[in-house]
Amino acid sequence: MNDAAPQSEAATGPRGAAFIFIFTTVVLDMLSLGMIIPVLPKLIENFLGGDTARAAEVFGLFSTAWALMQFLCSPLLGALSDSFGRRPVVLISNFGLGLDYVLMALAPNLWWLFVGRVISGISSATVPTAFAYITDVTPPEQRAAKFGMIGAAFGLGFVLGPALGGVLGAMDPRLPFWVAAGLSLLNGCYGLFVLPESLPGEQRGAFDWKRANPVGALKLLRSHPELSGLASAAFLIDLAHVVLPSIWVLYAGYRYGWDERTIGLSLAIVGICSVIVQAGLVGPVVKAFGERRAMVFGLTGGVAGFLVFGVAETATVFLIGIPLLALWGIANPAINGLMTRHVGPSEQGQLQGANNSIQGIANLVGPFIFTLTFSWAIGSGKDWHFPGAPFVLSALLLMAAAVLAWHVTRQRH
Numbered sequence: 001m002n003d004a005a006p007q008s009e010a011a012t013g014p015r016g017a018a019f020i021f022i023f024t025t026v027v028l029d030m031l032s033l034g035m036i037i038p039v040l041p042k043l044i045e046n047f048l049g050g051d052t053a054r055a056a057e058v059f060g061l062f063s064t065a066w067a068l069m070q071f072l073c074s075p076l077l078g079a080l081s082d083s084f085g086r087r088p089v090v091l092i093s094n095f096g097l098g099l100d101y102v103l104m105a106l107a108p109n110l111w112w113l114f115v116g117r118v119i120s121g122i123s124s125a126t127v128p129t130a131f132a133y134i135t136d137v138t139p140p141e142q143r144a145a146k147f148g149m150i151g152a153a154f155g156l157g158f159v160l161g162p163a164l165g166g167v168l169g170a171m172d173p174r175l176p177f178w179v180a181a182g183l184s185l186l187n188g189c190y191g192l193f194v195l196p197e198s199l200p201g202e203q204r205g206a207f208d209w210k211r212a213n214p215v216g217a218l219k220l221l222r223s224h225p226e227l228s229g230l231a232s233a234a235f236l237i238d239l240a241h242v243v244l245p246s247i248w249v250l251y252a253g254y255r256y257g258w259d260e261r262t263i264g265l266s267l268a269i270v271g272i273c274s275v276i277v278q279a280g281l282v283g284p285v286v287k288a289f290g291e292r293r294a295m296v297f298g299l300t301g302g303v304a305g306f307l308v309f310g311v312a313e314t315a316t317v318f319l320i321g322i323p324l325l326a327l328w329g330i331a332n333p334a335i336n337g338l339m340t341r342h343v344g345p346s347e348q349g350q351l352q353g354a355n356n357s358i359q360g361i362a363n364l365v366g367p368f369i370f371t372l373t374f375s376w377a378i379g380s381g382k383d384w385h386f387p388g389a390p391f392v393l394s395a396l397l398l399m400a401a402a403v404l405a406w407h408v409t410r411q412r413h
Contacts, residue, residue: 017194018137019146021187022130025094026153028187029124032101032180034161039169039176040117046173047110058110062117069121071360075217078128078353082346083207086133087197089349090126091188097123098184105177128352135340135348136198143340144291147333148282152275155329159271162264205346217354220347227342229408230335231358236401237331238359240302240394242366244270247374247390254378255387256315266319273326282333292409295334299402301327306395310388328398338409369393 040062045055081089100123104116134146168175210216221231252258252266286294305325312318336355343351370390377389386392 018196018198019134021191021195022090022133023149023153025090025187025191026127026130026150027157028183029097029126030154030157031161031164032097032157032184033124034158035165035168035176035180036104037162038166039173042169043113043173044110047113062114065114065118066121066124067360067363069118070124071214071357071364073122074128074356074360075214075350075353076212077126078132078217078349078351078356079207079212081129081132081199081349082205085197085199085201085204086129086136086349087191087195089129090133090195091191093123093126093129094184094188094191098181098188101177101181101184105174105181128356129349131336131352131355132348133198135352136345140337140341142283144286144294144333144337145283147336148278148286148329151282151329151333152279155271155274155278159268159275163268199345203345211350214354214357214360217350217357220343220350221354221358224342226408227339230339230405231354233401233405233408234332234335234339234355235358235362236397236404237299237335238362239366239369240306240397240401242362243306243370243390243394246367246370250371250374251309251387251390252315252318256318258315266322269319269322270326273323274329277326277329278333281327282330285330286334286337291334291337292406295331295338296402296406298328298331298334299398299405301325302331302398303395303402306391306398310391310395312388335405 041055041059044058044062045052048054048058077089077093097120100116100119103119104113107113107116130150131147134150135143138146164179165176168179208216211220220227222228248267249263252263258266282294285297289297301324305321305323305328308321308324309318312321339351339355340348370393373390373393374387377386
């Protein structure tokens, strides 16, 4: 299908309160996830009697389990929303996440905490449904701007979450879980009154287990040459992004001697710049140049930012790369907007679930690629030394994504 798919009256009318709720849901989800980042490793360490090395191993297991649940359940929740509506999936996930944080706050042992983390991965897999909701209620030409706002919600949550979690965790390591639970449950109650259903019954499809899994969801991406090409570009973009959580701390400490405080401030600057770009620039840039040119413009900014990171001899030059990299935030909403034009209303949840699965694959393989590249680039026994190699690799991935995406969208434009 394409953008000629019919839009219901409910989908095209103003839904200010509903959009605010979806925006708030994403902010609170990311805020809650961010809040427990500073305290979860310490809580695990406490359960293990202060064994830091063992705690690091267990925390890695927790992180992998959470990512695996995201990978497996995003297509399922997306397909459920295509069949039963967006509203029940979003609201049940909000309440489920709130109750799960209560479970984790009360966890008497490590296994209970692990179960809570697994449930958190399932309940947090509602992002595809949130994007599908925005698609339902937004005309095709305005979707990129709305997706940019949701991207800004991600950044806002991750900027504020770790800082708030650190403050609350200093009082009590379980306090961030209680606050996260309260925020999720309050948001769910708020949604009961303000969130209308965005997908009319006549536009829903029958639920099919063959589509409600990562393999089935990925098959949807092969239904159209342009869609599969954009999905491939999205994978390269997601893979390039993994360099940031994988290498940033190690690289900044190794090359510039930054301490934890400086690294934290630099990451906050990244988040703030990302919020500014996605909230303030995506809409105007897409309106002025169209989704295709906006996509390439954003990817070009990302390439420039990564190249600056890779070759910067001083910390000052490195920081110059941050606002350049932030322009990358224009690309993803533009690509997502282009992809939504190729499927009908009954498949938008499945599409967003497939996109989340692509991101999950990148998050699973990316850390190995970039950490090994960094280790190899700074290792002894070579005639050269280039610690910025992982960032240059990410720049090359974004270049490839830009060329591919431009090529597969040439017929439409």
